[in-house]
Amino acid sequence: MPPRRDVAAFDERAPGYERGWRGRLHHDIAGRAAELAVSVHAAPGRVLDVGCGTGYLLRLLAQRCPRASELAGIDPAPAMIEAAEQAAGDQRLRFTVGAAERLPYPDGAFDLVVSTTSFDHWAGQRAGLGECARVLAPGGHLVLADLFSPLLRPTLLAGRRGKARTRRRASQLLIAAGWLAAGFTGLAWHDLYAVIIKAVTATT
Numbered sequence: 001m002p003p004r005r006d007v008a009a010f011d012e013r014a015p016g017y018e019r020g021w022r023g024r025l026h027h028d029i030a031g032r033a034a035e036l037a038v039s040v041h042a043a044p045g046r047v048l049d050v051g052c053g054t055g056y057l058l059r060l061l062a063q064r065c066p067r068a069s070e071l072a073g074i075d076p077a078p079a080m081i082e083a084a085e086q087a088a089g090d091q092r093l094r095f096t097v098g099a100a101e102r103l104p105y106p107d108g109a110f111d112l113v114v115s116t117t118s119f120d121h122w123a124g125q126r127a128g129l130g131e132c133a134r135v136l137a138p139g140g141h142l143v144l145a146d147l148f149s150p151l152l153r154p155t156l157l158a159g160r161r162g163k164a165r166t167r168r169r170a171s172q173l174l175i176a177a178g179w180l181a182a183g184f185t186g187l188a189w190h191d192l193y194a195v196i197i198k199a200v201t202a203t204t
């Protein structure tokens, strides 16, 4: 399960999450992630955003993917989910309280799984990546964007010990979680925003 401290902090931030400079930053990152997602999968039918926060990325994808039948968001912070539901404005958007490590969806339920700036908060990153693989249908795509840079190595010595904050560590974790096993194609890395926000894409 996610650390309660992280989730409690996001619960408090939820009402004003999309405002101010931090809100603009997350919007910019989500905008680029949406571009990348439609470039790897132009017309997904079912989309999942893991650690969706207030659902901004899913709202963008709902506009970009008119043929999608379901856009699901999951986040362990109940206030984030409440804000996402209030802002949704599209009946295809569905939000659920829950965590990456235990996704409440059947195998192969989605064609596209996205996640932006959430992975670093997952207490069980390997378990979460395994769950993302499980819920993707054959031919489905993962787009995972977060802080990944060798510049962050010093932070791994302190509070973020054990987190996959570099491309190398994240790639190793994806492989350990079953990505690259039979049926999965290679991982591709993309520069997404500034120097340290990167995205990895993978295909089942």
Ligand SMILES: C[S@@+](CC[C@H](N)C(=O)[O-])C[C@H]1O[C@@H](n2cnc3c(N)ncnc32)[C@H](O)[C@@H]1O
Residues within 6 Å of the ligand: 001, 002, 003, 006, 007, 010, 026, 030, 050, 051, 052, 053, 054, 056, 057, 074, 075, 076, 077, 080, 098, 099, 100, 101, 115, 116, 117, 118, 119, 121, 122, 123, 124
């Ligand atoms: C920085 S916010 C990003 C929200 C949104 N994806 C965005 O790009 O604006 C990180 C989110 O990850 C969520 N989170 C924390 N632990 C998680 C977990 N184990 N599984 C899924 N989401 C988690 C938090 O509740 C929070 O909403």
